[in-house]
Amino acid sequence: MSGNLDGARAKDFAAPRGIPDYYPPTSADFRRVRDTMTQAARLAGYGHIELPIFEDTALFARGVGESTDVVSKEMYTFTDRGDRSVTLRPEGTAGVVRAVIQHGLDRGALPIKLCYAGPFFRYEKPQAGRYRQLQQVGVEAIGVDDPALDAEVIAIADEGYRRLGLTGFRLEITSLGDDASRGPYREALQEFLFGLDLDEPTRHRAQINPLRVLDDKRPEIKAATADAPLFIDYLSDDARAHFDTVLTHLKRLGVPYEINPRLVRGLDYYTKTTFEFVHDGLGAQSGIGGGGRYDGLMRLLGAKQDLSGIGFGIGVDRTMLAMEVEGVAHADTARCRVFGVPLGAEAKAELVDVAGRLRAAGISVDLAYGDRGLKGAMKAADRSGxxxxxxxxxxxxxxxxxxxxxxxxxxQHEVALDELVSEITRLLG
Structure with missing residues (x-):
């Protein structure tokens, strides 16, 4: 064992491939994106939920869909010491729905409005904006099938982006219909796909879930399916009325949108309203967030009552890239608002006490540690912001x-030590 440890000590460690570190000053922008998005949700009455990092593998296989790339190719799945198959969470909705069912939240007031943030995991080819540990902010509103709620969820994301200072994004939206729409569309789409010269795995996918073929990113498949039937042309009267009402609410909320009838999300549970926020400045990885309605997911995951849901996932990493492309001003990187410079051991002891009193008053304070001279300590004060x-x-x-x-x-001026907290509070406003 000691030999292995000695070898590990000699190794140059680095973060796993495809997993970024966020540290000052970049971490200030990371926090800004996350906090701005969650604040936009809180203003609409969404409460916080903290989810497990890993769950039973079957939760994602059943909830996300076994025919999706996420489940078939991208999940981090392993067997734990209890011989159970568990998976690092690839997305948030299935976990939220599981928590709602497990803890009986669906027996309370509806809709259940929840917000979460944190890392998610997908084994993908690392590139700019596509990481194996991706950071997201998500919201879910479960229990009411109301087009106004769809519009609210979309407006929360739109408001969050605008509060960050982004202007170069657009909202693409469509409808993936209801149960009454899916049968006729599936039949028409399969008839079209089976008329193409598809490779065997793609033909098999068309048999199981033909909509997944339209989500294939290969250029040859995208070209072959360019004239595929559009779901929006097969909407039932109820689904059409629902979609039109969502658009009406978005107009009233001042949220601009573009109808994209070819929009297909990469998860099987989406129904009716489906949307994506796109930033063309990011090139191929242009999606910065998206979501949709998932009627039927509660029942699929074992709920006694089948409640409707609507939500989104916002990519923190990609949003930061979009801010960089647009030249959005960086977040404040100051570590503190006040910096203490002690000149001597007794002065340091006093400033430690002063710092404690200022922090108790809600003022961020740092000190020059390590017995620096005045010049070095003042340089440290400048660097602190x-x-x-x-x-x-x-x-x-x-x-x-x-x-x-x-x-x-x-x-500069002198202040009595006994009056320092009130004076600093006054100076900082």
């Missing part, structure tokens, strides 16, 4: 006063 520096030496300490310096203007 702080607005104010507190300089305390033996003379000031004896007089129970401290020097407060505005790092943006260079102005």
């Amino acid at each position: 702080a607005r104010l520096a507190l300089v305390l030496g033996d003379r000031e300490l004896a007089e129970r006063r401290i020097e407060v310096k505005d790092l943006s203007t260079g102005e």
